[in-house]
Amino acid sequence: MRILVVEDEKRIADFLGRGLESAGYAVDIAPDGQTALDLVHATDYDLITLDMMLPDMDGIKVLEKIRNRKTNPPVLILSARGAVEDRVKGLELGADDYLTKPFAFVELLARVRVLLRRGQPTPEKLIVGELTLDCIRRKVTRSGDNIELAPKEFSILEYLMRNKGRPLSRTMIVEHVWDMDYDGLTNIVDVYIRHLRSKIDDRYPAKLIHTVRGIGYMLELPESRSEKTAQA
Amino acid sequence: MQRSIFKGLRFRLALSYAVFFAILLTGFGFVLRSMLRGVIETTVQGLLDEEWAATKGFLRIDAKGNLEWAHDPTDKEATAIVERLKLIYMIADEKGEVLESSEMYREMGFQSPALIATILSEDKPRYTFHPNLRGQVFMVREGTLSERNHKYFVALGRNFTPSLNVIDQFSVDYFIALPFIILTAAGLGWLLARRAMQPVTEVAAQVAQVSGSNLSLRVPLRGSRDELDHMIANFNGMVERLDQSFQQIRQFSTDVSHELRTPITVVRGQLEVALMTATSEEELRVAIEAALIDIDRLSQIVRALLNLAKAEGGQLALQMQDLDLVALIREVMDALEIPAMDRQVILRNELPRKAVISADRIQIERLLYNLIDNGIKYTRQAGFVEVIVSLDESSQKIMLEIRDNGEGIAPEHLPHLFDRFYRVPMRENSGEKGLGLGLSFVSWIVKAHSGDIQVSSKLGEGTSFRVTFPVKIIDTRNQIEHANQRETAGRHSNS
Numbered sequence: 001m002r003i004l005v006v007e008d009e010k011r012i013a014d015f016l017g018r019g020l021e022s023a024g025y026a027v028d029i030a031p032d033g034q035t036a037l038d039l040v041h042a043t044d045y046d047l048i049t050l051d052m053m054l055p056d057m058d059g060i061k062v063l064e065k066i067r068n069r070k071t072n073p074p075v076l077i078l079s080a081r082g083a084v085e086d087r088v089k090g091l092e093l094g095a096d097d098y099l100t101k102p103f104a105f106v107e108l109l110a111r112v113r114v115l116l117r118r119g120q121p122t123p124e125k126l127i128v129g130e131l132t133l134d135c136i137r138r139k140v141t142r143s144g145d146n147i148e149l150a151p152k153e154f155s156i157l158e159y160l161m162r163n164k165g166r167p168l169s170r171t172m173i174v175e176h177v178w179d180m181d182y183d184g185l186t187n188i189v190d191v192y193i194r195h196l197r198s199k200i201d202d203r204y205p206a207k208l209i210h211t212v213r214g215i216g217y218m219l220e221l222p223e224s225r226s227e228k229t230a231q232a
Numbered sequence: 233m234q235r236s237i238f239k240g241l242r243f244r245l246a247l248s249y250a251v252f253f254a255i256l257l258t259g260f261g262f263v264l265r266s267m268l269r270g271v272i273e274t275t276v277q278g279l280l281d282e283e284w285a286a287t288k289g290f291l292r293i294d295a296k297g298n299l300e301w302a303h304d305p306t307d308k309e310a311t312a313i314v315e316r317l318k319l320i321y322m323i324a325d326e327k328g329e330v331l332e333s334s335e336m337y338r339e340m341g342f343q344s345p346a347l348i349a350t351i352l353s354e355d356k357p358r359y360t361f362h363p364n365l366r367g368q369v370f371m372v373r374e375g376t377l378s379e380r381n382h383k384y385f386v387a388l389g390r391n392f393t394p395s396l397n398v399i400d401q402f403s404v405d406y407f408i409a410l411p412f413i414i415l416t417a418a419g420l421g422w423l424l425a426r427r428a429m430q431p432v433t434e435v436a437a438q439v440a441q442v443s444g445s446n447l448s449l450r451v452p453l454r455g456s457r458d459e460l461d462h463m464i465a466n467f468n469g470m471v472e473r474l475d476q477s478f479q480q481i482r483q484f485s486t487d488v489s490h491e492l493r494t495p496i497t498v499v500r501g502q503l504e505v506a507l508m509t510a511t512s513e514e515e516l517r518v519a520i521e522a523a524l525i526d527i528d529r530l531s532q533i534v535r536a537l538l539n540l541a542k543a544e545g546g547q548l549a550l551q552m553q554d555l556d557l558v559a560l561i562r563e564v565m566d567a568l569e570i571p572a573m574d575r576q577v578i579l580r581n582e583l584p585r586k587a588v589i590s591a592d593r594i595q596i597e598r599l600l601y602n603l604i605d606n607g608i609k610y611t612r613q614a615g616f617v618e619v620i621v622s623l624d625e626s627s628q629k630i631m632l633e634i635r636d637n638g639e640g641i642a643p644e645h646l647p648h649l650f651d652r653f654y655r656v657p658m659r660e661n662s663g664e665k666g667l668g669l670g671l672s673f674v675s676w677i678v679k680a681h682s683g684d685i686q687v688s689s690k691l692g693e694g695t696s697f698r699v700t701f702p703v704k705i706i707d708t709r710n711q712i713e714h715a716n717q718r719e720t721a722g723r724h725s726n727s
Contacts (some may be wrong), residue, residue, distance in 0.1 A: 011498045011522070020503035080493040081486070102497035105504040
């Protein structure tokens with residue numbers, strides 16, 4: 001997986017590069033728009049993080065030019081402009097996600113993981129161990145038991161299952177499920193997760209929903225979790 | 233806002249209209265009444281004068297004081313005139329003894345001998361009013377008739393009561409009609425006030441829309457060039473200024489948040505990534521040190537912002553004192569000598585012996601530091617920064633010029649140079665980035681000292697800042713000092 005970091009502030013580019021590399025990605029850094037376009041032209045990137053204020057051109061312009069090409073990697077905008085209009089404008093112009101500076105690196109990492117997963121075909125039925133979610137009939141069962149979920153609970157569970165094994169931040173869940181800027185109200189996610197857990201996990205010995213400290217939540221089978229830790 | 237009809241402009245307009253009319257018409261009534269009386273009196277006086285002339289024609293008085301009304305008894309007309317004359321009259325001699333009088337005159341009573349004597353001593357006739365016992369009023373002409381060296385007092389009267397009745401009738405009619413006229417006026421005033429207030433009400437609705445919804449809206453002028461249009465123009469001007477300052481504030485907070493976000497992102501990211509990836513204590517140490525540098529920068533920004541906010545909010549009290557600008561410039565140049573030497577920039581000056589202005593020492597020092605330090609930063613190696621103080625003869629102001637032969641500033645950036653957070657995009661190797669607040673502070677300092685600042689620049693040739701201050705004392709005895717170019721770059725000769 002190869003990521004292009006377009007960022008003019010050298011120290012931000014530095015830690016982004018180091019951080020992403022340590023997470024197992026190959027990283028190129030472009031300090032301005034022209035370099036970014038040259039690099040995109042030469043290499044197929046799996047993801048681009050894009051700063052909106054570049055010394056030579058507006059990030060929006062870079063975004064447009066990237067979108068005009070055949071290869072279409074997901075673009076994650078990193079901007080110091082946090083106003084809702086800026087966010088909407090960026091997303092409308094074809095960015096896949098938008099993160100306002102300052103951000104937590106783990107949050108960035110979580111978003112990068114989810115964005116990189118995109119484009120893979122989505123099955124009608126999501127299955128994690130004995131938990132099944134039917135996206136079309138909107139039905140959830142665990143070990144054959146029918147589980148009744150409220151619409152929001154269903155959406156959160158679907159999002160978690162689609163990103164099985166990837167930590168999702170509270171903000172990501174809010175943005176995905178509520179489809180809006182719920183900044184500062186992320187506590188709502190904890191409430192819904194508590195409800196979800198009582199319906200999905202509490203009656204069963206194997207817990208599927210895990211809290212990831214510093215980020216948010218992740219859905220995963222306990223076995224694979226222990227395998228991972230064993231590997232580490 | 234609830235508007236009471238009795239407090240509204242319309243009501244007050246109509247009311248004052250009515251009150252004004254009431255006072256005016258009452259006064260007018262009295263004036264009219266006295267004018268009417270004056271006219272009538274003059275008419276009656278005229279009639280009395282005619283009768284007097286006739287009396288003089290008919291009346292004969294011999295030496296003994298015997299009276300005779302000389303007329304031809306067969307002349308009917310003359311007889312009628314004499315009869316008419318003798319209706320109300322009285323004739324007395326110099327001693328005041330009544331020689332002849334009519335019945336009607338007697339009812340009024342005679343003049344006292346003293347009064348008669350007084351009248352006889354006067355040349356002019358008198359017109360007086362005398363009531364009789366039946367409540368009638370007569371106008372009496374008292375005059376002197378000279379006959380054979382004797383003077384006789386002759387009084388002729390006419391009944392004035394009918395005339396008084398005319399005047400009274402007029403007054404009664406007038407003052408009965410008055411309330412109706414005033415009521416009509418008030419009603420008319422109410423209607424007129426509505427007409428007058430109509431545009432005001434309309435404009436008020438539009439104003440409410442502007443202030444309530446959108447400051448970019450303007451109230452359209454009505455094109456009548458009246459007071460209301462004047463007010464609308466002023467209101468629009470006010471909204472314009474409000475809008476501008478709102479936009480400035482919005483821009484400012486966007487800028488501030490941007491300025492603060494970047495270092496915070498850096499600090500946070502560096503530390504987080506170090507925590508994730510560092511394998512040795514040394515790596516952590518490097519990350520922490522880098523973070524501290526950014527935190528320093530953050531606190532610099534916060535401090536500078538605070539100062540600027542204080543200054544612009546008027547909380548920064550200036551300690552004005554007589555300040556020798558020349559001495560201060562020398563101090564600042566001394567202090568900046570090392571950084572200048574570091575960049576191999578020559579500092580030179582051209583200063584008079586003394587130039588005193590009324591100023592706050594700390595702020596002027598800050599201004600000098602900012603401008604000279606900027607010059608040093610943006611000047612190529614082996615360039616120069618020159619400080620010149622002179623007296624502008626035409627305006628009698630002290631002119632402080634700080635110029636360099638550095639990179640210069642492109643013309644499109646010049647208008648924004650004093651804006652907060654405005655940084656001229658620099659070539660990459662220019663090294664440290666300023667906060668973008670220095671020049672906006674300089675501009676505030678200059679304004680606070682009733683001065684003026686101007687900048688001119690040419691790309692590749694250099695930049696010149698010209699500041700003018702009101703002068704107190706200047707001693708221009710020549711003390712021109714050039715850079716001491718024989719010595720190391722950056723030293724100037726007064727050290």
